[in-house]
Amino acid sequence: xxxxxxxxxxxxxxxxxxxVRNMAFDESKMTDPSLIIYYPIKSIDNFHLVTNGxxxxxxxxxxxxxxxxxxxxxxxxxxxxAPHYTPRISGIIHTSASKxxxxxxxxxxxxxxxxxxxxxxxxxxLPGQGHCIHTYNNEVAGLLTPxxxxxxxxxxxxxxxKIRDHYWNLLNQDNRISLLVKFIDTQxxxxxxxxxxxxxx
Numbered sequence: 001x002x003x004x005x006x007x008x009x010x011x012x013x014x015x016x017x018x019x020v021r022n023m024a025f026d027e028s029k030m031t032d033p034s035l036i037i038y039y040p041i042k043s044i045d046n047f048h049l050v051t052n053g054x055x056x057x058x059x060x061x062x063x064x065x066x067x068x069x070x071x072x073x074x075x076x077x078x079x080x081x082a083p084h085y086t087p088r089i090s091g092i093i094h095t096s097a098s099k100x101x102x103x104x105x106x107x108x109x110x111x112x113x114x115x116x117x118x119x120x121x122x123x124x125x126l127p128g129q130g131h132c133i134h135t136y137n138n139e140v141a142g143l144l145t146p147x148x149x150x151x152x153x154x155x156x157x158x159x160x161x162k163i164r165d166h167y168w169n170l171l172n173q174d175n176r177i178s179l180l181v182k183f184i185d186t187q188x189x190x191x192x193x194x195x196x197x198x199x200x201x
Contacts, residue, residue, distance in 0.1 A: 001175045006031050011197040012178040018043065018191050020180060025199040035079055035086075041182060043191075046096040048184055052089045052135060053079060055105075059090060069101055070119050077115035078106050084144040085110055087135045095186040098124050102133050106146040120151050125186070130156045160194045168196050 002008045009030060013023045020041035024030040030037075038054040044063050049056055055076045062072025069092045079086040087106035094100065102120045122131065131151035136144045157163050164181045171179070176198055183192040 001171065002036075002177045003175055005029065007036055008175075008177055009199075010036060010177055011199050012040075012180050012195045014193050014195060018193060020193065020195070022178075025197075035081060041180065041193075046094055046189070048093045048095065048182070048191075050091045050182070052086075055088050055090055059092065069103070073103055073105060073117065073119075076105060078146075082112065083110055084136075085112060085146070086144075087146045089133055089135055093184060095184060095189065098186065100125070102131060102151050104133055104147060110143060110145060128156050130154045160192055164194045164196055 002010070006029075009025050010022050011025050012020050014020050018041075019039055021039045022037050024033070024037070035053065038051075039056045040051055042049050042056050042060055044060055047063055049059055051059070055073065058076055059069060059072045062068070062075075069090075073088075073090060076088060078088055085107045087104050090103045090105075092101050100122050104118050106116050106118075108114065108116055120131070120133075130153070132154045133151040134147045136146065137148045138145050155166075157166065160181050160183050164179060167181075168176065168179045178195065178197045180196075181194045185191070
């Protein structure tokens with residue numbers, strides 16, 4: 001999702017190693033790429049990551065060094081994009097352990113100077129059920145406030161295109177940019193990725 005012209009000028013691009021990165025759709029219109037060009041999808045061993053920022057690299061480096069998802073994220077905080085201070089959202093699936101976790105790093109009431117860190121851990125996979133967490137909760141007088149509460153349950157279907165199209169159609173048509181769905185076979189490790197890019201749709 002994106003509101004600015006810079007944010008909306010993006011597409012998801014899958015690479016040969018099944019990593020996915022954000023790329024400018026029109027390079028001539030890209031201004032500051034620092035907070036909007038990154039890898040939202042990477043994997044290492046039996047860990048599959050998804051994030052909304054360059055904290056992907058921090059988590060990857062931490063796991064490679066034997067650190068946990070949580071300890072890696074203690075090195076990071078919300079984005080420095082005042083006055084919104086966009087929360088950093090991260091998720092990890094540990095396929096061999098059948099576990100997954102979500103995290104949000106955010107401010108309190110859009111005030112800088114302190115980071116609130118929340119981690120949600122799930123010990124097993126339930127058929128047809130996933131969990132969702134947002135960056136923002138609401139917009140008040142032009143200010144985007146951070147997400148409140150625990151992740152909420154969402155429906156998962158067995159068909160990757162059906163899931164992709166279902167959630168794409170639920171998104172605000174003006175602000176949606178790209179949507180990615182990744183299927184992971186927890187037994188074989190095989191992955192499948194399906195992407196919708198508004199700029200290429």
